[in-house]
Amino acid sequence: MSPGPVLPPGLSAARFGRALAAFEAIVGAPNVCREGAALAPYFDPFAPVADARAFAPAAALLPANVDEIRAILRVANAARVPLWTVSTGRNFAYGGAAPRLAGSVVLDLQRLNRILDVDERLAWALVEPGVSYFDLHAHLRERGLKLWVDPPAAGWGSVIGNTLERGFGYTAYGDHAATQCGMEVVLANGDVVRTGMGALDAGTYAGTAWPLYKPGYGPSFDTLFMQSNYGIVTKMGLWLMPAPAAYRIGEIQFAREDDLGAIVDTLRALQLRGTITQHAVVEGAIRRAASIAPRARWYAGEGPMPEEAIAALQRDLGIGRWNLHYALYGEPEVIDVQQRIVERAFAAVAGARMLSARYAGNEEPQGGGDRNMAGIPTMSAFRMLDWRGGEGAHVDFSPLCPADGRDAMRQYTLVKTRAAEYGFDYYGGFTAAGRHLHHVFAAIFARADATQATRAGDLLRALMSDARAAGYGVYRSHLLYMDYAAAQYNFNDGALLRLAQTVKDALDPQGVLSPGKQGVWPERWRGERGYT
C-alpha cells in the first residue's frame, strides 16, 4: 500500500485544490490521479527509506499533447506548483515515477505515444515520450522494416525517458544518448523549441536533416535536457541500427575472480580497435545465476553468500566467476574473421571457456540476454528480483569506471567488501563501452522488510562515499542521493553545479520543472529546507 498524497510545499489545501481544478479543466477528470490506486504508480515502489512519504506525489496528470502541456505550465507557473516529468515504463532502481520533492505533481507523458516517422534508408525514428521499446520494436516488425532497436534491460521503458536518463543497451547502438538526434522541447515558459536542424521548420519531418545531424548551427542544446529539469522533451529523433546480414552471439566464461583485470584490458583493446562494436557485458557469477535459479538453492543463510557457495553455484550451473557476453554484427565473412580475433585475444586468459553461435540477420535467439543483443526488447531483467525470494526490490549503485583492468578490480573489491559488511551479495557486472565501463551493483532486498530496505539505502551512501574517495563518481542515482551525488562533482567549490543553477534560474525562474532533479534546485528552493 502506498501512503496518501502530500501537498506541494508552501501551498494550502485550498490553493492546491484550485490548481488541481484548473489542471482538470485542461486534461479532463480521467487524466488526473488524485489518490488511491490511481496515484499508487507514482510512489517509489522500492524506496530504500523507512518513510515512503519522503517522495510522495501530490497528484499526477496525464496530458494528451503539447498544447495541454503548455496550458499545464501556465497554471503551474501562476500557482507555483512543482511538476515532476516522467514518460512511460519505470526504472525502479532509481525511484520509479516518484518525484524528488514530496508534494510535486507528476506530469506523466505516456499518452503522447505516437511514432511520428521512421525512415528505413537513413535508419532513424522520431517518437513521442510515451513510446516504449516494445512499441517501437513492434512497429518496425509490423511494417517489415529492416531496422533494429537497441533495448535497455527492461523493454517497457520509454525510448525518450531511457535516453534522457542516459540508459544503455546491448547492441552497436548501446549508448542511447549518443544515438539521439534532434529534440522538441517545451520550456518552462511554454516556448516550444526544436533543436539542431529541426529549427529549419521544413513542415515535415522526413526530408530534413533534423534526425540526421545533431549539432545544427551555433551552440547545441540537446544534452542540456538529459538528466535535467530544464524542459519537457516532447519529440526525439533516434538512430536505428540497420539489421545486419548476420550476427554472432558469444559467451566467454572465466574461472577466477581476479581474471576481471585481464578481461577488461582485452575487451578494451578489441573495442577500441573496432572488432567488438557493441556494449559487451561482464557479469559476475551471482548476477548470471540469478537469471537461472534462486539464491536459496545454494545458500539460505543471512549475510553475503560465502565463497564455497559461489563456487558450488558456478559448478552446478556451468557458468564462470565472470561471464562475458558479446556480439558481432555484419557480413558473415567479416564476423567469422572477427570471431577468430576475439578467440585469439581471450585465449591468453587461462581457463577461458568460449561459446558462440552465428545467426542470420532475421533469426531470433532464445535467451533473454541474447535477445537483447539481437535488438529484441524483453523484461528478463526483472528475474533478478527472485534472487532473494519474497517480493524482491533493488536499488542500484552505478559508478563510472575507466576501462582499465586495475580500476575494474579496484571498484569490484571496494563494492564487494562494503556490500558484505552490510549483508549483501555482490550482485553486479560491468557494461563495456570502449574507454569506460558502467559498473552496476544492485542491492537486492525483500520489499516488505523495512530494516533491509533502510540498510540497502545506507549501503548505497557508503558506496558513493567510498567511490568518491577513490576518485570515482556515479552516472546516475536514486532520488534519495541525488544531492549527495551532485555534491561529489565539486571541482572549484562546485562550479559545475553553479553553472547548472544559473541555467536553471534563467530557463525556469518560478522553479516549476522537476525541482531537485540530479541535485539541481531552482533558486526558490536553494538554501531552505536543507536542499543545496
Next chain:
Amino acid sequence: MSPGPVLPPGLSAARFGRALAAFEAIVGAPNVCREGAALAPYFDPFAPVADARAFAPAAALLPANVDEIRAILRVANAARVPLWTVSTGRNFAYGGAAPRLAGSVVLDLQRLNRILDVDERLAWALVEPGVSYFDLHAHLRERGLKLWVDPPAAGWGSVIGNTLERGFGYTAYGDHAATQCGMEVVLANGDVVRTGMGALDAGTYAGTAWPLYKPGYGPSFDTLFMQSNYGIVTKMGLWLMPAPAAYRIGEIQFAREDDLGAIVDTLRALQLRGTITQHAVVEGAIRRAASIAPRARWYAGEGPMPEEAIAALQRDLGIGRWNLHYALYGEPEVIDVQQRIVERAFAAVAGARMLSARYAGNEEPQGGGDRNMAGIPTMSAFRMLDWRGGEGAHVDFSPLCPADGRDAMRQYTLVKTRAAEYGFDYYGGFTAAGRHLHHVFAAIFARADATQATRAGDLLRALMSDARAAGYGVYRSHLLYMDYAAAQYNFNDGALLRLAQTVKDALDPQGVLSPGKQGVWPERWRGERGYT
C-alpha cells in the same frame, strides 16, 4: 595591407586606452597587438566585402594562462570591452581570426599550448587551445605512442578551435565534436568549470574518467560551448584512434556527373553497416584537379569552366567527374574482406574505376589527401588557392545534406547553377558521415580583386537563400552571414535563437564574450545597430 584598428563601439579613445593599459599590465606589452604588422593577422584575409573594416579588431591580447584570462575578463566586464576568442591556426574560409563585431579585442589563446597528458592504453589526450594538429602529431611521434590524430584539411589548426567549430577530418575519428570528451571552461564571470567527470577534482588528469565518459552526472554542457560565445575553453579532452594494424586507402573514379546519386546511396549503406567507418570524401573533378594543376591549363576565360574543358581535364589527369576517397582500418584479414565488399557494392555503378593500396599501420602514404586519411596532418588544402592563379582567396558555403542520393544531386545542381550565374566554377565535394554529408563549396577568387570578392560574398548569400527554400541549412558560416544563417533556423518564430539568447544573457550579462558569434548577440547589442 590591413586597415587600421577600430574602437570598440560605444567606447571613447580615452576609455579604451585605459582598458588597454589594464590589459597590458596583465599580459605584458609584447602580448598586446595594437596596430600594424602585429595586428594584421587579426583581420579577415579573404573578406568577401569591399570594406575590410567591417570586421576590424581594436587590438589583440595573448594571455599566457587561465589566471591572465580571468584578469582580462574582470577588466572587460568593468569597461564593457567585447572580446573575440580565437586559438591557433585559422580557417580563412569563414573569417580567419577577425571578430564578428568590429572593434572587438581579439583574445588569442595560442600561448596556452601545453599537451597536458596523453594516455596510450585508453587512447586520449588532454590539450590546451594553442596546441595544433601538427603539435599533437609530432608529440605522439616523439614519444613513440601508437595513436593517430584525425587531421582537418589544414594541420596548423588548433585541436580545440577546430573541434569547437565542429570541424571534421578523414579517419574513423573524423567527427571531431563527437570525439571530444571533457572541457575546462572559463565563464564570463571568471568562474572556472570542469565539465562531466572532470568535476570530480581528483587532483590529476590521468586516473579519472574525465576524458573517458562525456556526460558526467546531471545535464551535460560541453556542446553548449561549441560554435558559441558562452565561455572560453581552456582545456579539452579528445579521443585518439589507436594506430591500426594495417589500413587500405582507396580511390574510386566515376565517369558521369549524375553518378553522384548512386555514389551517395552506395556509400551510405556501406557506412551504416559499418564497412566504411571513416569520413569518406566525394570530390568533384575540379576540386580533384586543383590539387594537381592550375585552371588555366584547361580554360583561361571568364565565367565558369565549360563542360568540354571539364571533360578534357578529366581525360588529361585520369580522374573522374566524381572521385571517392575512402579508407579501411584494422586487422589485415578484416580489411581485405571489407575491400571486396566495397568493390562489389560500387561495381553496380557502370564505369567505376577502382584503385587501392594496403599499408602496414606504421607505413606512410605520399599524397596529401592520403596522408590525412593515415592520420598525418598536412597543409595540402591550401593548394586550392592556386586554382584561379594570382593570390587566391576563397569563402565557403557548407550546407548539411541528408546522405541520400536525391538530396546530394539536388544540392549539387542548385549550387552549380547558381555559382555559374555568378561566374564561379563548381569547386566542391561531399564528406560522408553515415546519415549526413557535409557539402562544401568554395568560391575561389583573386584576393586583390574587390569586385570578385564582393561577387563571391553575394553568391554565398544567394546560395544560403536557395538552400533554405529547398529545406537545407548551413552548419557554419562566414562572419558576414552569421546572422543570416541563424535567422534561417526559425521554427516557432525563432524559438531556438530565443533559447540561445536567454542562456547568453544568464552566462554573460555584460555581453563581453564574442558578441554576435553564430548570430547570438547579448542583450546590450540586440535591437540596436541592426543586429537581431
